[in-house]
Amino acid sequence: MEIMMFIIFIITNLIIILCMQFAYTHAYKYENGMYLNVHIPSSHKEDAEVTEIVTTGKCKMKHFQIANVIISIAICFIVFFNIAVFVLVYIIWMFAYIFGIIHIPNSSHRKMYALKIQKGWIIEAQRKKVYIDTRVSAEAGATTVSYKWHALFLITELAAYIPYFMLGDTHYNILMISLFLCSVLISTLSLVFHAFINKSERHVYSMDSKLNLIVNNTMKKYKSIAMLLLSGLNAVAWIYVALYTGITGILPASSYYVYIFIQLITVLGFIVPIYMGLNRKKELLSANTSPIDVDDDEYWKTGYYYNPDDKHILIENRMQSGNYTFNYAKKGAWIFTGITCTITAGCIILVFVCMLPLINIQEKITLTNNNLTISAGGYTSEIDVNDITELKLLDELPDDSFLRTNGASTDSYDIGRYEGRTLGKCSLYVFDGYSPILMIRSDDTLVFVNSKEDGEIERLYVELCQ
Template sequence: MLIVLTIPAIIVFITLLLTYRSVAKYKNGMLFAVTLPPHVLEHSELQSIQATYRKQFKATWIGILIAYLPLFAMNQWAALQIIYYLLWITISIVVVVFPFRKAFRATLALKRHEEWFVGEKRVIHADLRAAQLKNKRAASPALFVLPLALSVLLTIWAGSADKQLYGIGVCAMVITLLMLGAVMLMLRSKATVYSEHSEVNIALNQLKRRSLSYLFFTLALVENVHFYLIAQQLLNENEQMANLWLGITIGFTLLPAAMIIIVYRRVNAMQREMLELEGKPIYSDDDEYWANGFTYHNPYDKSIMVPKRVGIGETINTGTIAGKIIMGGAVGLLVVVVFGVSFMLIRSELTAPSLTISSDAQVMIDYPMYSFSFAIEEIEEAELVDSVPSGVKTNGEAVSSYARGHFRLKDIGKARLYVFKNNPPYIRLKLADQVVYYNDADPEATKALFEQLQNAMR
């Protein structure tokens, strides 16, 4: 479990580290996301802000690393470990911003005090030709018919093989629709004015929109392949292939991130090169709309998505109605996911499955989300065993101490598990279409339940 948690933690850590380390360097006419003229960089107060930021930045990252260490002591409490992990990621993303916000506000205050304004303040007039031709070379949204068709086929194929795998196809479909939505938002956003010359603005807008639209299209295809491989892993359980599947999972986690970084770096490099050759870039002194240096709120700008000042990609303009809806929905979804997952984990930790036999010869296994019942007469075989075959979870809960829900087991196939791990014996019940494993935390209680089942079957 800890390995599974640590891999995305490393990705998050490195991403945040590289993103916020770069803001202390003057780049694209900005320092700490504040637009500044180049000649002020030697100002003593500005250098003092940079030095203070570097100290706070280092202390923050050391603290984040130290805060991760308690996870290694929580292997025996899986629910607590996952909840702590979710809190660690959430708090890390929030805390890492604090030194940057201080530096941004100090730099902005110094800029206003010294009157270091760059370019036009607040307003840049639109380039009408760029606005008309901005999407000419972008990928057509119709291309997304291909990944959508693949996700539909994946849903049908995976669901027909195992009903528990319908969710994999649905996830692929959702990812594809999110990529399509990102392209649609980008195509609807207004053209960016980079230069006094329309030809430069047209070229740069088309370059960016073409690159990003094909990036999102490719990501949709890649994720469909990723979910297909996940389904194959679940349907063809093989312990010897475990390391290979782990490598594939890591690879498909890193590949989209690498693609995004490469494309954005290429677009930014081309923009810098063209503007340097053209010689007359236009800067917008709209720092007041970047309240924290990374959140954009400009009710006078109708663009829903705008280029980030920190990191790569686009951010949402919360000054628009659509931006407010998107941001509110994203924050609400995050809260629901974190608290929902935490609630389910705590409930699972405090609630154990219970098996009872009703007066009308029904076996009922009661457990939140994974309750199951069947008639005594459906049992083809019943026995006490000392082990449960290895396998993979398709829809359930699996931690170091217990496994509950739907699984696919080696040499067996579909199974339902309600077991405390490493705590034999286990009741094994063979039904027509699947096998059920059950045990109690108390081995003697498991044996007593098995005797009740045997008596009911006579």
């Protein structure tokens, strides 16, 4: 398990860092009349103050990325020592990385904008202009790649659930329903964004209407392909799990790894077309002989878009290639961001609350006044000795395909609430490699417990039998 987690997280980390490299580093080149997403007159692009800001920012970003490649790989080694510590450290690193990858280019952007204002490099004729290409607008929504293909993926995902529903073991119901809903959610969001892209790609880059049309249609095509690959490959991952579990009746760890592997391919399937589309867009615009320059830096001066006169709430993000951002002049943007941040913060707090007791698991078994209490890793089971109906010492856990419903499972321990295929709901306090295991069954409770201390379980068994 640890080896697979190590491999999966290293690959994931490198993909994340590579994506951020692609999304942010374009700003350090002079493109479309801009440095660091700030319009700078070509006559001043070589000025010492300009090049200093660009060079310093680029150097900081390079060092930041290299450092995080090393850190992200180093963090993954923690998984071999303590998975709970790994999860907590990984979350802290991820948020630190997100903060840094946003702060570094935004900081350089603000410095460049401040320099521009200080130098007065503003062409009033280009400020707050809005260009509309009627030919492009007339074809908004038209595309060679229809978003209706997503409906096929959604139907297939639903159909894949049927074999499991009819043949599968209800033992996996909660997990399978969760995976099914996640798959449907991703495909639905892909459909929505696909339709949104078809209507929103109507930008004006040039006085040449034909070129505008070609560029917009090109970006529609590549982004649409990206959305279809995201939806389709995500469906493949779910269909594999659904059919395998429905036909075989089991869901082994290998199926999880295959599912995760397909999802990693899904991410690449989404990223590659976006990258290809942006490169193609750059090639097309390099031949633009009549570019349109609109100085709207005022709306991006903080690194975030704020334009009260723009009715759109979601727009292309100038700060990140191929991404979208909110117009924070709109109340809805703040509401959505606030809700998202609140949910994220709540999830992080919950993870910390659950993981902290698992850093150093100490099992405690007490028997007082005919009341048996077993606790470990933040989980507790209490049993009235008078209600015990069965006691049994086992050399190992029964082979009952225990499914974790609320607990922690590693190669070292199984702690928390589980459900066996035939035994039903139960609690496990089991450390791998230690025996015997005591099975305790009462009217409404089933517990399996062992101990790292020699003789403790045998003594408990004797006491309970008296």
